[in-house]
Amino acid sequence: MKNIVYKMLSAIVTLAVLIGCITIGTGTVFAATAPWTKNENGQFVNGNGDIIKGATMKGIDVSHYNGNIDWKTVAESDIDYAIIRCGYGNDQANQDDTYWQQNVKGCEDNNIPYGVYIYSYATTKEMALSEAKHVLRLVDGHKLSFPIYYDVEADVQKKLTKSQITELIDTFSKEIMKQGYECGVYSNLDWWTNRIESKVATNPNYFKWVAQYNNVGTNFGYNYEMWQYTESGTVAGVNGKCDINFWLAPVRDSTYNARNYKPIIEPTTEKPTTKPAVKVTAPKTSTISKLAKGKKSAKISIKKVKGIKGYQIQYSTVKSFKKKNTKTKTTTKNVLTIKKLKSKKVYYFRVKAYKMDGKKKVYSKKWSKVKKVRVK
Numbered sequence: 001m002k003n004i005v006y007k008m009l010s011a012i013v014t015l016a017v018l019i020g021c022i023t024i025g026t027g028t029v030f031a032a033t034a035p036w037t038k039n040e041n042g043q044f045v046n047g048n049g050d051i052i053k054g055a056t057m058k059g060i061d062v063s064h065y066n067g068n069i070d071w072k073t074v075a076e077s078d079i080d081y082a083i084i085r086c087g088y089g090n091d092q093a094n095q096d097d098t099y100w101q102q103n104v105k106g107c108e109d110n111n112i113p114y115g116v117y118i119y120s121y122a123t124t125k126e127m128a129l130s131e132a133k134h135v136l137r138l139v140d141g142h143k144l145s146f147p148i149y150y151d152v153e154a155d156v157q158k159k160l161t162k163s164q165i166t167e168l169i170d171t172f173s174k175e176i177m178k179q180g181y182e183c184g185v186y187s188n189l190d191w192w193t194n195r196i197e198s199k200v201a202t203n204p205n206y207f208k209w210v211a212q213y214n215n216v217g218t219n220f221g222y223n224y225e226m227w228q229y230t231e232s233g234t235v236a237g238v239n240g241k242c243d244i245n246f247w248l249a250p251v252r253d254s255t256y257n258a259r260n261y262k263p264i265i266e267p268t269t270e271k272p273t274t275k276p277a278v279k280v281t282a283p284k285t286s287t288i289s290k291l292a293k294g295k296k297s298a299k300i301s302i303k304k305v306k307g308i309k310g311y312q313i314q315y316s317t318v319k320s321f322k323k324k325n326t327k328t329k330t331t332t333k334n335v336l337t338i339k340k341l342k343s344k345k346v347y348y349f350r351v352k353a354y355k356m357d358g359k360k361k362v363y364s365k366k367w368s369k370v371k372k373v374r375v376k
Helices: 002-019 071-075 100-109 125-139 162-178 189-194
Strands: 021-024 027-030 057-062 081-088 114-119 148-151 183-188 206-211 226-233 242-247 288-294 297-302 310-316 326-331 335-338 346-357 360-363 371-374
Touching (some): 071 100, 081 100, 081 125, 114 125, 125 148, 162 183, 183 189, 189 206, 288 346, 288 371, 297 310, 310 335, 326 335
Parallel strands (some): 057 081, 081 114, 114 148, 148 183, 183 206
Antiparallel strands (some): 057 242, 226 242, 310 326, 310 346, 346 371
């Protein structure tokens, strides 16, 4: 008899845990919250019954592998949103997900907010761009309430370097965000840690979606908005097992527009790059090509020097160009007549070319060869 009573009590307690409470006498005692559901305070708990910090919504991600989904039943469950695969690889109609249209219609008809992901096979920037165009073709005419995610984890991408994978992500995301959509990246913790550069994880313009299956949470060391905690969850309306996620950002509903995104510009700690100052080099040594005498004058012709601003001409009655016997003229012309010279006198001439460095003149390092003329 005691054995029978014990078994009956055990059965009652088990049932109470399943429904969440047990009544003893006139009072009700609440049992532990079932894993992956909300507690009495509206907070989601993990597989150990601990609160999932920051979790605000529970969702599923689906593809053709999930077959026909009863979205009306899903809407009546504890699922708040969905991320739907639109396809895989390049922008080809035969690579659209065969259940894409059906799943989108199911969400829209039942007021379930949704986002999108594409499974990437890209190994070049051109392929990543094609995958972006693939998504944009399929989402045209639909209103997304969650980001467009780029799923990078394909075996074909394992041969790529971190920087190459990051380049694919940046190429895809740039094209998506150019159209005003929120854009995110999905991968498992191993790829996030070992195959994707950390600048993707720290980029505030990218929504991060991390897959790590356990009862507690992720070991991802950066901020993220979505955690995929299992690939073998069960949801009313979905046949078989499915992926289940938690959204760790403000709550959204189907009125939220994920195509109203304005990229965040991070303040940079780097000094702005400036072009190095161009050093002005001294012009080549000039040459007096002709020196002709005139009446109390001399006409000097200078061989043109490329890239100069003008010439400095010195003339003197002594070959040593002593200061008291020397005069200087500056001209931008290469032919000049020097007047008011003394008749029957011999004059010595030499020239330098110059360039401008701002307001400063930069002269040839040497004077030209000296030439003389006796004026009339």
